[in-house]
Amino acid sequence: MTYTRLSLAALLAAGLLAAPASADVKWTFGGINPPGAPVTQASKRFAELVTERTEGRVQVDFYEGSQLGSGPAQIEAMAVGAQEGYISSGSNASNLVTEFGVVDIPFVFEDQDHFLAFMESDLAAGLQQRLRDEFNVRILATNWFRLPRVFLTKESCVESPEDIAGKRARSPNLPMFVAGWEAIGTVPVTIAYGETYMALSQGVADMAESAGEQVFSSKFYEVLPYVTDAQMMYPQNSVYVAESAFQQLSDEDKAIVTQAAEDAGDYFVSLVEEQTAPNRATMEAEGVTFCEMSAETRAAFAAKVADSVPAFEEEGLLPEGWWDQIQAMK
Incomplete structure (x- = not known):
């Protein structure tokens, strides 16, 4: 475009x-x-x-x-x-x-x-x-x-990168978002936000992510009832x-x-x-399972992303040197 x-x-x-x-x-x-x-x-x-x-x-x-x-x-x-x-x-x-x-x-x-x-x-x-x-x-x-972004999955919570390897993940049509999903081992499927619920219901994607507060209002949990507090991003x-x-x-x-x-x-x-x-209580009453993600699992995901930094730079998604500068901000 x-x-x-x-x-x-x-x-x-x-x-x-x-x-x-x-x-x-x-x-x-x-x-x-x-x-x-x-x-x-x-x-x-x-x-x-x-x-x-x-x-x-x-x-x-x-x-x-x-x-x-x-x-x-x-x-x-x-x-x-x-x-x-x-x-x-x-x-x-x-x-x-x-x-x-x-x-x-x-x-x-x-x-x-x-x-x-x-x-x-x-x-x-x-x-x-x-x-x-x-x-x-x-x-x-x-x-x-x-709230930090969570993983939403259909059959179980996410306990390791292997749990989502090869899964079709709903993604907005944003270049870095697509590249990020690929970096952690999924197959991104770009779907407009307003079409996501229907697409998930029809099996177009196997999983999704969401800012924590949006899980309830989007109703994605009705299709993907396992919510893992991945803290994937801080949106x-x-x-x-x-x-x-x-x-x-x-x-x-x-x-x-x-x-x-x-x-x-x-x-x-x-x-x-x-x-x-109150929204979480309502979802739990409807059968939603909430899971924490361990620090070790987050570190494993972060390591996969770090391995993709040269590709991000080559594709023009991340300026050279920015990764190190951002890590130095911790």
């Missing part, structure tokens, strides 16, 4: 970046998660906060459940100015800036603090700058922290906005919108904390 690079200079020349508007503006934001998911609830809160705090100068209409298309389609639409915003996985930006896929490398981060050290690093800041300058996409907030959601739309706001409204994105992120985290225990 080819994406148009839209520098700020080009946008100005095309008239897409104008002086701050005095008239009210309406933004179209999209997501891919179902109505009850915490990220959907928090996205709606973001829309409400923006409209309320700007006294209607900026109105956000949020469309849930892939109504505006798949994640890759929505972020591409933002890049060309056809959609103002998108709220979903922080790694979706890798469809535009490939190196954002580093957060999709399985077992690269030792724990949440290690992941946060990367997110606060100059490496991550440089990626955000490229996203704005080359693709017209600004990241407003990254503090929508999700977060990002609030993306088209730079051309953002630059049309007054400085006051830019600050309001940015703060609303951060506040909605805090709300998202609180929802996850509140819902985790």
Whole structure:
């Protein structure tokens, strides 16, 4: 897929970046998660906060459940100015800036603090700058922290890499995610998020992964009732906005919108904390089995990924030297 690079200079020349508007503006934001998911609830809160705090100068209409298309389609639409915003996985930006896929490398981060050290690093800041300058996409907030990614399987929990060797694993259409599944021995099958439940029900894939809080709202557990706390990745959601739309706001409204994105992120985290225990109890009552993954098993998976680093670099998915820099952030 080819994406148009839209520098700020080009946008100005095309008239897409104008002086701050005095008239009210309406933004179209999209997501891919179902109505009850915490990220959907928090996205709606973001829309409400923006409209309320700007006294209607900026109105956000949020469309849930892939109504505006798949994640890759929505972020591409933002890049060309056809959609103002998108709220979903922080790694979706890798469809535009490939190196954002580093957060999709399985077992690269030792724990949440290690992941946060990367997110606060100059490496991550440089990626955000490229996203704005080359693709017209600004990241407003990254503090929508999700629970670590788990494995979902059909017949038993995952106790070793051999347990999933050769299994068909559902994957989003993100290059690093696909490469990561291959690195740990599975056969990735790219399936759009909104089509995953049906695909799993039909046996198109044997297993899947999910951010921990999303297992319940996605209902994947109805098809894959074994949930292994693999801590495969430490995901977060990002609030993306088209730079051309953002630059049309007054400085006051830019600050309001940015703060609303951060506040909605805090709300998202609180929802996850509140819902985790009762949702797990409900799933256990319906026959779901939850398993921990040992440190030794995680280390075995991490070793397989480390062996694939030269291939990641050769394919242009990971800049040379980044692996060592990220490991030094522990």
